[in-house]
Amino acid sequence: MVQNPKTFENLPKEKQERVLREATSEFAEHGYHQASVNRIVTRVGIAKGSLFKYFGTKQGLFDYIFSHAVTQFKQPLKHIRDTTSDKDFFERIEKSLLAGVDFIEAHPHIYRIYLKMLFQENFPMRDKFLGEVRRRSTKYLRPLITAAMESGELRKDLDPDMAVFYLDSVMDRFFQAHTVPALDGPITLYNTDRQTTEAKAHAITEMLRRGLTTPS
Incomplete structure (x- = not known):
C-alpha cells in the first residue's frame, strides 16, 4: 500500500507526472516482477529512498499507478454520462x-499494463485489480441500462446484470481488437484510422441495438 501519498501529492505537478510516467512505462515494458525501481529512479532523477518514502514498496507504487489510471479513465466516461x-x-x-479508444491512444502504457494483468496469471494482486476494473464498468453501465429499460429504449425483459456482462464483454474486446493484432480477428479494427474506427463502433452498436431492443 502507499506509504505517504500526501507527501507525493505535495510535490510539484511536473515532478509527480514524471514519476508516474516513468513508473508506468517501466511496468508496461517489463511487467510487474521484472520492473526495476532502480531504472525508474534513474530516469526520474530522484533517490531510491524518496520513492519508497512516497509509496512504501514497489507494490505500493503499482497500487498508486492503478488507482490513478482508474481515476483518469473515469473522467471521460463521467463526461459522457453527464452530457448525453x-x-x-x-x-x-x-x-x-x-x-475508450481515445484513452488507450493517449495512455498506451496504462492499457498495456491492463493487458499484462489480464493474461498473466502470476500478476500480483491480479484478482483485486481486475475485479476493480469490472466493478467500475458495472457502476458505469448498469445505470445506463436500467434507465434505458425504464424509458422503453431497451427490452423490459432484459436481465440488467446479464446486459452489463454482455456490454462489458463487447466493449473490452473492441478495445483489445483495436490495440492487439492477434486479438483483432475478422473485423480488421487493429490500428485503424479514426474514420474507420468510428464506422466500426457504429456497426457494433447497431448490432447491439438489434439484439437488445423489442422488434417493431
Missing part, C-alpha cells in the same frame, strides 16, 4: 467505445 442524458442509449454506448 438526452441521447439515445446506443449513441451513448458508441460514444463510450470511442472514449
